[in-house]
Amino acid sequence: MLEIRRDVVDAIIAHARRDHPDEACGVVAGPVGSDRPERLVPMANAERSPTFYRFDSLEQLKVWREMDDRDEEPVVIYHSHTATEAYPSRTDVSYASEPNAHYVLVSTRSIDDGAPEVRSYRIVDGEVTEEEVRVVTDAGDMTRGPKDTERGIAAV
Amino acid sequence: MSIEVRIPTIMRQYTGGEKAVDGAGDTIAAVIDDLESRHPGLRERLVDNGGLRRFVNVYLNDEDVRFLDGLKTPVADGDSVTVLPAVAGGSAR
Numbered sequence: 001m002l003e004i005r006r007d008v009v010d011a012i013i014a015h016a017r018r019d020h021p022d023e024a025c026g027v028v029a030g031p032v033g034s035d036r037p038e039r040l041v042p043m044a045n046a047e048r049s050p051t052f053y054r055f056d057s058l059e060q061l062k063v064w065r066e067m068d069d070r071d072e073e074p075v076v077i078y079h080s081h082t083a084t085e086a087y088p089s090r091t092d093v094s095y096a097s098e099p100n101a102h103y104v105l106v107s108t109r110s111i112d113d114g115a116p117e118v119r120s121y122r123i124v125d126g127e128v129t130e131e132e133v134r135v136v137t138d139a140g141d142m143t144r145g146p147k148d149t150e151r152g153i154a155a156v
Numbered sequence: 157m158s159i160e161v162r163i164p165t166i167m168r169q170y171t172g173g174e175k176a177v178d179g180a181g182d183t184i185a186a187v188i189d190d191l192e193s194r195h196p197g198l199r200e201r202l203v204d205n206g207g208l209r210r211f212v213n214v215y216l217n218d219e220d221v222r223f224l225d226g227l228k229t230p231v232a233d234g235d236s237v238t239v240l241p242a243v244a245g246g247s248a249r
Contacts, residue, residue, distance in 0.1 A: 089248070
């Protein structure tokens with residue numbers, strides 16, 4: 001399960017909307033071992049493509065070093081799919097290289113009709129497991145409607 | 157001669173869980189060969205067909221060796237090498 005604050009989810013969605021039709025990508029860092037995604041770091045998509053993303057290598061070094069200095073790790077690695085569903089592609093699976101991260105996918109394919117789809121997965125040793133997304137308000141309350149536990153957040 | 161090599165989580169299985177190991181060599185390739193002698197299997201994660209793997213980033217101090225001389229990039233005592241798997245993907249199959 002991924003537990004994530006409302007404002008962080010909103011910021012991820014805003015990033016995906018901003019970069020649409022290119023894929024957006026980024027990280028949410030949190031204290032090592034905490035499983036708490038706390039600090040959003042939107043990254044530039046060095047590919048600037050509607051179907052592929054890649055962190056710029058020097059930007060990635062800077063962000064990874066910063067996390068190391070702060071005793072953080074990448075708790076969430078997110079990116080958007082702009083014309084397909086919010087499900088990891090074969091490419092996503094083959095390049096997934098942070099075994100402890102939650103891989104969050106946002107689909108902006110229906111961006112004109114409604115809210116983007118946000119779903120989360122574990123990708124370990126080539127295997128994808130979808131997980132529940134639990135959105136928490138800043139006050140610490142759980143806000144979770146009946147739809148939210150089905151397939152991530154269908155409408156945000 | 158000592159070069160610190162920082163190893164990403166996904167490759168620590170080759171280093172007994174260590175996040176940094178020491179290596180020696182006068183080029184990136186030599187340092188990788190040196191590490192392989194003590195941490196077998198590590199080289200294959202970094203090198204493919206005689207070149208650096210496309211989706212693995214290797215940095216010498218603050219620079220990506222792709223923009224230097226790749227595997228032939230010279231290395232000096234006290235330098236630091238960092239390995240990070242590229243973060244990439246997308247909907248294209």
